[in-house]
Amino acid sequence: MLNFIFAAADTPVVEDASVIGDSPASEATFPIAEKSMELLSIYGVPLLHAIAIYWIGIKVVKYVTRYICHLMTKGKTDETLVKFARHLINAAGVVFVIIGALTKLGMPTTSMVAAVGAAGLAIGLALQGALSNFAAGILIIMFKPFKVGDLIDAGGTVGTVREIELFTSKLITPDNKTAVIPNSLLTADKIINFTETEEIRVDLTFGCSYGDDNDKVKQVLMDILKADERVLQDPAPMVSISGHGDSSINYAVRPWVKAVNYWNVYFDMHEKVKKEFDAQGISIPFPQRDLHIVSGGDKLS
Incomplete structure (x- = not known):
């Protein structure tokens, strides 16, 4: 042009x-x-x-x-x-x-x-890391191993899911901190979802002295569980001896609760058991060593 x-x-x-015209x-x-x-x-x-x-x-x-x-x-x-x-x-x-x-x-x-x-x-x-986070974000959104509002343990970080984005996910930890985790790390490690199901089991272990009556200890623990309205009766809670330690007999306490009550029951049980053991005269031993001195040996220089 x-x-x-x-x-x-x-x-x-x-x-x-003159030339302008039809010429x-x-x-x-x-x-x-x-x-x-x-x-x-x-x-x-x-x-x-x-x-x-x-x-x-x-x-x-x-x-x-x-x-x-x-x-x-x-x-x-x-x-x-x-x-x-x-x-x-x-x-x-x-x-x-x-x-x-x-x-x-x-x-x-x-x-x-x-x-x-x-x-x-x-x-x-140039953006391999970002693209891997992006792909992981798509997988999380599609397969939904967790959703907003779920309480999860993601690679050792425990918190409530606040937001799921394409590259990162945000968790609110129990101490009210915000944890921003790349999505590729979430998909690369195991994820424990505490609220995926409505009911969840609380695993507790308490140690008592060898001198305490086993049946009494088990009954006291069971009474504590039955008195707590947050503990479900179906599935029924379980109390049993889980092992013999160096200084104590260990009792496994396994109540079932609603997922939203998990942490409250977990912490409250420790306090209730301590108070009830004190009231019932049940001792909670601490690690100890017996030192025996044999007389007649060589004197130390």
Whole structure:
């Protein structure tokens, strides 16, 4: 097009007004207009087609995105996954629409697609860690090993899930701290979910002196469990001797509680057992060693 403009600039303009009109000379007077009409006839229709493709395509992409997200929301898909799907579908749709519009203009799109692919590969290699967290976030959202509000133990970090994002997850620890954990670490290690089921067992161990009556100790422990309304009777709680220690007989106490009551029961039981043992005269021994001195041996120098 620039060549046409330069050529038109070099063409002399006839100054005689008599040539302006229906004479053949008027055809050579306005080469710029002729070339403009020629360009319009060549590129005008494809340009209009490209604009129409882009305008209609964007409308279609928005409609399809809203429809798919509506179906996902109706199917109770996680909101984080719905947001991600909305951005992904919209971005992919816009790219396809732009490529279609450029193709209508006759522009080579093969090299453009190859360049975009190469750039994507380079970015992917540079962001391997972020992409692994991203992939792990998708897996967590899809398979739901835990959800917002669950109490979990993630690689030694215990807390309530506050937020699940595509790259990280946030936990609120019992001391009200916020732990931000990369999703790749969550999927690489075991996850203990304390609230996946409604009922959970509390594992406790108490030691008593060898001189205390076993039946009495077991009955006292069972009475403590039955007196607590948070302890479920079905499944029934269990009290049994779990082993003989160096200084004590150890009793395993296994009550079942609602998941939301786990930690409260866990801590309260230690306090209740101590008070009841003191009231019943049951001793809680501490580690001790007996030292025997044999007389008649060699004196120490």
